[in-house]
Amino acid sequence: MIDPAFKACLLRYISSRGEDFQRAELPGTDTRLHLEPEFRFERVHTCFQKAVSPKGRVLDALKKAVRSRDESFTEALVRLIREKGMSHAECYRRAGIDRKLFSKIQKDVHYRPSRKTAFAFALALELNEEEAREFLARAGYALSKSDAFDLVIEYCIRAKIYDVMLINEYLLELDLPLLGA
Structure with missing residues (x-):
């Protein structure tokens, strides 16, 4: 005892x-x-x-x-898509993610996406800063104040710029890696 x-x-x-x-x-x-x-x-x-x-x-x-673990990245992604009233196809297209990759994520509850993929989904879902931080944490990532890529993404979230193609143009201008798969 x-x-x-x-x-x-x-x-x-x-x-x-x-x-x-x-x-x-x-x-x-x-x-x-x-x-x-x-x-x-x-x-x-x-x-x-x-x-x-x-x-x-x-x-x-x-x-x-x-x-008693928290919700996984995949579970959070599916829930947020439903809450935002989006179709799955609309979400992965807005994120610039391939249909096959999205299907792979959806089928595996324990799937851990790449950093860029997780960031792309956060933008496609048009999450605010707090929601984005929580969503990224579920994938095991965080927005860092010391990384230029993260600073660009954080700025875009704060400025409510959610167009991944436009953000990729900014990233390209700054010689930083692009979002998406």
Whole structure:
């Protein structure tokens, strides 16, 4: 049986995705986690090792965390197309994506597109900046302030310029890689 204090500690850790452990109390101690970040993980990690010796219990908790994962890129793409009232063909044409690639993305829930493809879909769907950041994160990407290509895409999203062909002209003028497949 898992110690209730440890279970509460683990559940808080999983639900916060490891980000917020300021108020989490370690089982068996009176100390709170007001340590430096690099020590905080080590302290929590040793807490987990001491409280749960059988690997099966940790594995069960990890399986539960994986089952409660967020929506994948493909699921988000299909949902956003439906929400925007677009047809699938309209979306992949606006993004400058090949029908075969779109079909491949649609069939594989765990498909991870290239950076340029994910950016092209964000523009084709006419997402605002916040929606675009969330959508790109589902594919494992982010808009970087240190990359010229990303800065052009971010500017276009803020300026509500969603025409991929026009954006490709700007990228070409700046000697940057083009969007699409």
